[in-house]
Amino acid sequence: MTGIAGQKSALSWVVNITVLALVVLWLIPTIGLLVSSFRDRDAISASAWWTAPLSVEQNFRVRAPAAETRAIDGGFETAIGGYEITGNIADLIAAETGQTGPVTITAFGATARAPVAAQPGEVLPLSRDRTLSITADGDYRFFAPAEITRDPSLYFAMEIPPSFDLDNYREILRSDGMDIAFINTLTVTIPATVIPILIAAFAAYALAWMDFRGRGVLIAVVVGLLVVPLQLALVPMLSFHNTIGIGQSFLGIWLAHTGFGLPLAIYLLRNYMVGLPRDIIESARVDGATDFQVFTKIILPLSFPALASFAIFQFLWVWNDLLVAKVFLPASSESWVMTVKIADDLLGSRGGDWGILAAAAFTSIAVPLLVFFTLQRYLVRGLLAGSVK
Incomplete structure (x- = not known):
């Protein structure tokens, strides 16, 4: 029976659900705006605000310094020797952006068309008998049989941990x-x-x-x-x-x-x-x-x-x-x-x-x-x- 004093109308549930839906619809963009206010521009471009508490994967490019080329007598790639550049991706990032800290590489490559062509630890063959290898913790080795005169580009995907700050x-x-x-x-x-x-x-x-x-x-x-x-x-x-x-x-x-x-x-x-x-x-x-x-x-x-x-x-x-x-x-x-x-x-x-x-x-x-x-x-x-x- 409806219409009895003290008894709620069936429409009260509709009203309550409607009010709750309106509150949620209003809160969602507000929360998104609040979360975005604690993130930097790159993080906002790379992932949505609702994934901010999670690590995200981003592609990067750095250049290995050719000035650090070292001649070797022989190696895994060739018995006649060659030239190599070794180091860690974290040092290259710190030199270019000033950001320091450990890195976690999820994939790597040597061209912009294939920036994630290989998995960490693999040896990626390149043109002119060159090879590139990057480990998960960022150690890289670029090998070439001829002398390296230009800084080679290293492409890689890296997990970025969630970061919130008050810089904005x-x-x-x-x-x-x-x-x-x-x-x-x-x-x-x-x-x-x-x-x-x-x-x-x-x-x-x-x-x-x-x-x-x-x-x-x-x-x-x-x-x-x-x-x-x-x-x-x-x-x-x-x-x-x-x-x-x-x-x-x-x-x-x-x-x-x-x-x-x-x-x-x-x-x-x-x-x-x-x-x-x-x-x-x-x-x-x-x-x-x-x-x-x-x-x-x-x-x-x-x-x-x-x-x-x-x-x-x-x-x-x-x-x-x-x-x-x-x-x-x-x-x-x-x-x-x-x-x-x-x-x-x-x-x-x-x-x-x-x-x-x-x-x-x-x-x-x-x-x-x-x-x-x-x-x-x-x-x-x-x-x-x-x-x-």
Whole structure:
């Protein structure tokens, strides 16, 4: 039987499974981004993030130094002797890249077309009676019957153990000017969050509780502005700012973010305020309270969940904004916010450096996460504003 008080509906399982699926779908790319932020560029290119805890196999090429050629009287390859180069792959890697440590060779070769033609320990025959042998621990021997005048190329596959470090975060945090970019971001974000809240609170109260001609038209205009792309207003607004003398300045970007955020703020706050108990407001007016006193003493304290909800959205949007900051702030590095600093300075032409991108993403969301978790208890109440009475 269904519909009995105290008994769960069969649809509750569907809701729970749907919520769980959405959470998993949201967490998977976030975890992948977090794992990638601790890996270097080569590791990210070589393997997927979910294989990061496992050893991966990568192909490499190094050159054996011909200057170390040693003449031999005879050997396994030929009885008339020849020339050989011996050494260890780890020493060649350290000389070329500066990376030290033991190596584990899984296959090797002598040409780019066949980089893994032989197994460790085998003797690989080459052209002109030359041979190459590489052991699993990296010891190599290149033999030629004639004198070796050029550095021969050694191709091999090597197991790379999992490696995680903080190099990406160090590069971001130690970058010159990052502290100034952080302060600039706060300078832009805090006023651009507070100003639209103040203006929208007054407008929402007027649209919710004050009777005047054209109120319905204004509400319709506010709803219509929600669907207008901000990209359409960038050039006209910048031209207007340049005309009045505030173009590409902090004041200009504050007003730009205020204009872009006001429609949502007014809509959200008005829906919440219109659902507040009418008896409280009418009783205050009977006692002689003015509209301003009703607004400051009653409406604002009761509307804090809606105010906090919009503050979260506005703060996150302004903090993570790149487009508006590129348009309305000066191009000099002294005025860069964090998004512009990361995009123009740290990345530059290295747009494919996913390790830097991932670390930059987690570095830039630290403050928004703090704001979100501080105010998230008010988020649902604010979003449900006006849905029931």
